[in-house]
Amino acid sequence: MPQRFLRIVTARSQDPDTAGWLYGNVKRVLCLLGVIAIAGCAPRVHAATSTVAPEGVAASAPAAAATTATPDAAVSQALNTIDSQLSAVNGQLNAANAGLHTSEGNPAQ
């Protein structure tokens, strides 16, 4: 197997794209060996699964920024959105609470 790999490398040595081709294959081999940290081969998320919606936008509407996101990026974006949405809930709930502890008074008296 290693000899065959080297033969292929030698045969492709005149190819102007050899460097890129070699890089891709070395990365692929490293990924197969599980050396993910070096090769950076974490699986990409298909665009169809990365539809995290910003606050106030229907979840079914694909978010443009997420279409090329890695899972980590998509999750981070979703968490930012969720934090913003929960912050809105907190603010509004506190405001409503203030109203429920208020009495109108009577300006006529």
Added chain:
Amino acid sequence: MNARTIARGVATLTLTAGLGLAGSVAVDADTPVPSPSASASPTPTPHLSLAALKVRCNSAVQRRLGTLGADDTFVKQSSALTSADRTALEGQISADQSGLTALDGTIQADTTFAQAHAECELIVTDYRVYVMEDPKIHEVIAADAVSNANGTFETLIPELQSLINASSVSATVKAQAQADLNDLTSKVDASHTSISGVTASVINLTPAGWPGNQVDLKSARSNIKTARADLTGARADVSHILQLLG
């Protein structure tokens, strides 16, 4: 948006803390808190001149218009509201603004103290701006924001499942992460249940139903708080899952 939300949150937290110490606060604090049947009470012996009463009534109207104006801005700018809820709230706010402005005009044109007194009381009884309209608006926005957060979590759940499935952590750690994800899913489901019907239960409340409809406002607040607690727990689950997966 975030800065405004934070600023508003800080302001309301401060106010809430103050209320916690002081109890119920009358908005027209220079006057006694009215009984529920205040509008039916006989006209008191004038201790104010008609002109002074008109000034007081105008001031009460202006304060309420200020609150409604701020609410209107918030409704227009909120990214949490659904289009239908935004339209409904804007219509209600606009009707209140027009009605209060017209009522103020009527009061200012009154020629007797009794007339002005009776109409001045309508500023409270016909609008309930502070005790009903304002909290109702905030509850609708909060409920819609909970629904939006539910939707975001639902989008996030498959992303997290993919991360867990693809993770190279040990089977034990993977099982812990999966347990967290299952807990997260059940919390989001619970939030869905809590928030279901909340907006519909309050958005069409009217001053005519006061004080009976105060129960609806309090129930809605309770449901929103329950949903918020579930989503806060779900948010913690996400953090723990990411921590487990490294």
